Amino acid sequence: MKLPKMRRRKNRSFAYRGRRLLHIDLEKETSHLIELSEEESNQLIGGRLLALSLWERFASFDKLEPSFFEAHNPLVLAPALAADLEPESCGSMTLVTKDPQRGKLAVSTVQTSFSTALLNCGYSAVVFTGRCRRLTGVTLDHDQVEFFDAESFHDLPTGETKHRAKIEHILCIGPAAERQIPHCSICINNQNIPFSSALGLVMGLKNVKLLGLVPHVSGREGYDPGRLGIFKKRLEQSLRFSALAQRVHEEGDVRLLEKANTFGWAAIGTHRYRYDLRLVHLYERFDGRADTYSLIEALALGANLEIFEPSRIAQLARRCKENGLDPASVGVLLGWARVARKEGTLSFLPDLQSRLVANYLKVLDAISYGKGSGHQLGKRLDQLVAEYGGKNGCYCIGSQPLGPFDYRALPTQALLVSMGDHRIVLGELIRGGHYRRGKVKRSAAWALYLQRLWGAQESVGLSPYVDLPFFGRWYPHIKGRRSRFAMSALIASISEGRTFTAQHLASAGKRAWSLEREINRRLGWQDPPFAEQQLLDGRSNFPKSQVVPLALLRAAYHELLKRW
Template structure:
């Protein structure tokens, strides 16, 4: 399969001249999603584009494959970063002839882009200026849309691109879209239908996929609890972020777990066997938060009241701020006030929630001191704190607010955060195959999972399918023992069904090596754009073992990175030679 080339059509949009054109690019067959987005960024990197790409399987009859990948230069980190997410926008875009959109230049005035089978219409209007997300979503006419809030217009590094009330990324692409003077992208469905080349084989593989979804213990838990069950695991293992990620657990986290949330707000709804995706799940009338959002705006602020978490998520979302990054910033502000007295009008401290909604509003709108605070943790600590105090409370990785997960209780997650990934590692957190202190196996598994995630994001699988398809389908009876030694990892990770689905859809035979190489293509391009340097975690997690968890430890970050870099270089060297 890898020898074959695939011609992909994409939209090239020049915002400065309000012009668009259809272009083509040649990639290896099977490359889509994140790999395609990185490829297009590299192709047009002089224009500093923002790229949107559909996964290879997006638009196919398969459930859980309508994913959208975004790649651009992060305002927060200055590096070229990418993120993939399930998206209704992707499903609508897949009915048009193009598999990607490349935005270049800067619009002269604020505008929205309307994409249909006719091409791109530029609607320039100041009436969008200052609109909150709910307002702009009501104004937009089309089958699906992406939008930014006021924070994106103001180029706040914490701003995200949203689909409805769901943030698609955490790299500050909302600010990047605001810098380009684009308020929204709207798509109108076309009449393109994408069918499998080998229809009978594809239908058989689809039936096997449906059975895998129905039988998956992981998806059953996801259906009933979302991923909030990970809070209880975090309390036991000590990776919950409490009080600016200084403590690793707190018994009051019980009030934010699934049982308590369901008791107070009603059953979790929206689960479908055809689309078991977190972003489509609700509790009562609200979007069900992820366990990371719960910690960011809950325990990380010393807040264990679910209603306050929902209020903060709603306020951040309306303004176009990413809830996770916003929560980590708020936690840092509270910690900084303990270290250095401030004349800021917001007298926030851990456990005091009364003024938090107003503070979030000030950050998003840039008033009452919020304009300075909205510049983020990296700027604030460098501007206002001495070096010793910076290191004591720092909570960013290379300029981006870190996840509210304490890496002292999850070493592989710490490495993932340094690499820029927000998804929890399967072996360490989701399925708990790996003991916390297994240094070398975690470095090796990080390479394995990174390859698998990059592959999944490129072919267009929903994140919720990652565990059921790659891990739960493995037949080997002692896999939990052998998965600790990833030298033979690809033998115990199941890829047969995925290869069958992709191969029958494209009409080619896909080997294990060819499947993984789709992900390696994405990682290889990303490394060529950014280099191989891995930014460090805040130093406090590597030298200070003190916390309220009985198992006091630090993360051996430098040894972990050293081992990972060796294995990653070896892995990509083999791929590039091939």
């Protein structure tokens, strides 16, 4: 992909457009603007790299103990560089904070219109420090920050919070996060964010119920509209080369389940099975107008609990969203509860072996509101296992729940998860990625390459699904490495009016990954042990016996890392 030729052969063809950060002190209920210099803007770009840099700048590393109630733990929101441009695939936002449970950085990147609204308010990033004395809501307008008492929003579901606030763009927490339930999540513009428990906990501890945006403009044009149109056409053309990519673009990532039985990567029945023909119902009977759930929700709240009716899964997904519960964490929790109740230690729970959704809804409400049969489950997974048993049914790393995948079919993803990275390796899902003897370095090389690519894409704003046609054709062979970064460089050049190269974006991706690793090292975090029996036991109902020697993968990864 060729980079745009600017009107003059200079590194910068247009004047620097100026970018501003907003620092909000919750304790004093004050705010002030910080102007990014041109050099900082070019170096930090936006999104993931900018968010990590700001967290390091505002964090007080000597005051991050639980006794401070996260007052000195910043919460950073950074829209991607090109999030306010027209293409839908560019609207991502990165959120960064320290995980109170695990002691490491929690980084989540979300494709949402909230990022566009934040840039339209005039802010390239927002940093929250301190802690409110009472439950508080914050609204942002152009050059105006308003704090208001949110006690009347206490215990309200996320949907009702949005309705009463009467704000189109809103980030909020539900009753679970207000009570610091470890399985909580955040909700952004009516979208429940998986693996966001740390963000929900920090917002609950800071007493921030919601953040609302009232943008004063609606998007902007790039510096080269002609090239922007060509970029959009190329994205559309790339989808035509992959029927699956086209269906994912139109119907959502739940269509990836078409490949689940082929390669055996779906966790079914509390990770007991890998193959089930009923998985077809999750995407063939899926109606986007009536049933709304994502790939993670379909697996965690559906296949994992042996529920294959789309309407029932949609019910569970809606209740998780309303109560502010993380679907991935809840899927592991309910799967463990099914096993432990069989052993007789959770007799106070209703029957969870049946497909009666009402029983699950009662348990979810009890966890979220801290009362009723099942409120005892509002603890960390490792604490529940120590108290009630059922270790064989708990699929987590320490206190962090695993995603609803069978990692024996996903060696590269298993390697990333063992290091705390829950992003999905699309190439393995659609082309298969089971371990082959002597191929450990290839899987480790893919992990390093993807971490750098994701760092670049999340800084610019590109969705990982733009790579779906590419990975569907070439994976597991690493071809066209430069072209992936060139696409990010193209949209960055169009956004900023200066020339970005593929090498520049590759360097930015590497810096984002290195900075996150360095911050985690300063926090004293180390890679947790992965339960080997979840990877080395090849027995299942899948026709092929597959294993993942994680120790060999980690050794190959760190060997390549030294060269890198």
